Amino acid sequence: MISIINSQNSTLAYFRQEDYDQMIAKGISKRAVEKGGVQALLKELGHSDPEIAYKETGQPYLVQKPGLFLSISHAKGWFAVSVGSEPVGIDIQPFSARLKQGQDYFRNERELTFAEDEIALHLIWGAKEAFYKWKEGQIPDLKEEVTLISASNERLVLEFESQQYELGFRIMEDVFLVFTL
Structure with a gap:
């Protein structure tokens, strides 16, 4: 459906x-x-x-x-x-236990507080992927330049170039959907 x-x-x-x-x-x-x-x-x-x-x-x-x-x-x-x-x-990404092992590939130091939270790690990954597409790939260092600030009430707040951007998210079954609003 x-x-x-x-x-x-x-x-x-x-x-x-x-x-x-x-x-x-x-x-x-x-x-x-x-x-x-x-x-x-x-x-x-x-x-x-x-x-x-x-x-x-x-x-x-x-x-x-x-x-x-x-x-x-x-x-x-x-x-x-x-x-x-x-x-x-x-x-859109299914849950993967391997994501935690590879988090240093996409999570920056400011996001270290999320290191043990597998749901937050999936949201960071999805948010950065969706944001990269939103900006049509015009982000030289996605890991360091884009930071997840908060995640609540199906809303994510990212920081990029000292500005904040809001994205939506849904968690269904074992799948994470992140999207621009």
Whole structure:
């Protein structure tokens, strides 16, 4: 079942492809399954024949509506897209016990208080991924330049270049969804 979240400048949709593992086991390419999942979400958001292309920065966009902004995320059968009138970012990640082991890759010293909190670590990871997409990759050192300040009431506050930015999040089953509002 596809879920939709509307915000002031964007709409996002997400779902879990229940037969994802079976499709891959049957030999359907991962890329084809991922394309199908993204296409289904875009169609649900009203884009009847969505063709996706990519800017030099790697940012996806809808060929038929280049004035709109698009962000895509998928992981292990979960799919999420966000379409907006302003830049958007989205990340969807299943829970991974390995994330704690690799936290030094993405968590900076100011975020050290979150080092033992696996939920917070997943939110840091997702927030930085979504924020990077929101800023179209224009962040030279994501680990050090972007800091999670707080997480509460399905809202995350990040600091970047002495400014604060707010993102939304949802935790469903064992999956973390982070998105621009």
